Amino acid sequence: xxxxxxxxxxxxxxxxxxxxxxxxxxxxxxxxxxxxxxxxxxxxxxxxxxxxxxxxxxxxxxxxxxxxxxxxxxxxxxxxxxxxxxxxxxxxxxxxxxxxxxxxxxxxxxxxxxxxxxxxxxxxxxxxxxxxxxxxxxxxxxxxxxxxxxxxxxxxxxxxxxxxxxxxxxxxxxxxxxxxxxxxxxxxxxxxxxxxxxxxxxxxxxxxxxxxxxxxxxxxxxxxxxxxxxxxxxxxxxxxxxxxxxxxxx
Numbered sequence: 687x688x689x690x691x692x693x694x695x696x697x698x699x700x701x702x703x704x705x706x707x708x709x710x711x712x713x714x715x716x717x718x719x720x721x722x723x724x725x726x727x728x729x730x731x732x733x734x735x736x737x738x739x740x741x742x743x744x745x746x747x748x749x750x751x752x753x754x755x756x757x758x759x760x761x762x763x764x765x766x767x768x769x770x771x772x773x774x775x776x777x778x779x780x781x782x783x784x785x786x787x788x789x790x791x792x793x794x795x796x797x798x799x800x801x802x803x804x805x806x807x808x809x810x811x812x813x814x815x816x817x818x819x820x821x822x823x824x825x826x827x828x829x830x831x832x833x834x835x836x837x838x839x840x841x842x843x844x845x846x847x848x849x850x851x852x853x854x855x856x857x858x859x860x861x862x863x864x865x866x867x868x869x870x871x872x873x874x875x876x877x878x879x880x881x882x883x884x885x886x887x888x889x890x891x892x893x894x895x896x897x898x899x900x901x902x903x904x905x906x907x908x909x910x911x912x913x914x915x916x917x918x919x920x921x922x923x924x925x926x927x928x929x930x931x932x933x934x935x936x
Contacts, residue, residue: 694763694919695886695910696741709740709916739916741765749792761789762865762887763919770797770862777858778802779849781824782867785811789865799863802856806844807835822847824866826874836869846874853881860884870896876905880913 743766770776776799780790783805790801801815806823809816825831825846832841853861860882866872867889890906892898907917 692762692919692921693886693888693890693907693910693917694765695888695915695917696739696765697882697884697915739918741918744768745919748796749788761792763921764863764887765885765918767796770799774798775800776862777860778863778865779852779861780804780865781871782865782869783809783815783819784867785809785813785816787811787813787815790815793863802852804847804852806833806842821845822852824849824868824871824874826878833871834869848878849875849881850879863887870898873898873902873906876902876909878909880909883913883915886910886915 745763745765746767747761748764748767749761776797778790778793778799778801780801780803783790783803784807787803790803793799793801803815803819804822804824805819806821808821809819822845823831823833825833825844825848828847828851829845830843831846833844833846834841835844849861849864853859862884864883864886865888866875866886870891872888872890888906890898890903892900892903910917
């Protein structure tokens with residue numbers, strides 16, 4: 687049975703041409719079985735920490751610990767954060783805050799990035815970032831859709847926007863980090879025209895809490911790969927399994 691997983695993917699533009707060629711060969715070999723029938727590693731996501739693409743820079747968790755400081759390795763796995771730290775500016779899109787701003791706070795503390803936050807649910811937080819949250823959901827089109835904001839909630843009329851539309855509104859030519867944790871809404875990315883994304887961190891929601899299955903996961907990964915993103919980390923959501931497992935980089 688499929689269970690929720692966290693995926694992290696990095697753009698091919700982060701490595702040299704020679705390294706890309708070598709890593710791509712290894713990536714494709716591991717992603718396909720000996721009979722050429724497709725990505726068998728995606729069928730084995732019960733195994734924690736299958737990093738498929740070698741991050742050519744240091745990997746780290748962000749934020750690095752739980753809000754109470756008791757658990758190391760909490761949050762999202764990033765590749766080459768030090769590169770963004772050296773840049774005078776960068777862009778981060780964060781879909782799904784749920785009044786928890788640890789990731790966004792860590793990005794702002796470590797980089798000079800502009801962080802854009804999107805969540806349709808009304809905020810009840812007094813956090814300084816709460817007023818900046820744009821109340822829209824990621825969708826297949828610009829419009830109004832009936833969406834569940836959480837797994838157990840009822841469908842609610844929700845304003846939706848595509849990535850391309852939001853980028854045009856803000857005048858962003860690329861997204862350096864795209865974080866997506868939107869209770870099944872991430873599957874709306876399949877079939878969209880992906881913009882230029884440097885790095886993707888995404889919680890993918892699957893059965894039994896949602897109707898999406900391993901086939902939906904495969905389609906989402908293929909969409910990311912078509913946008914020149916490569917998986918370098920797979921894990922279970924910390925908040926559901928109560929644990930954190932190390933990533934293996936192939």
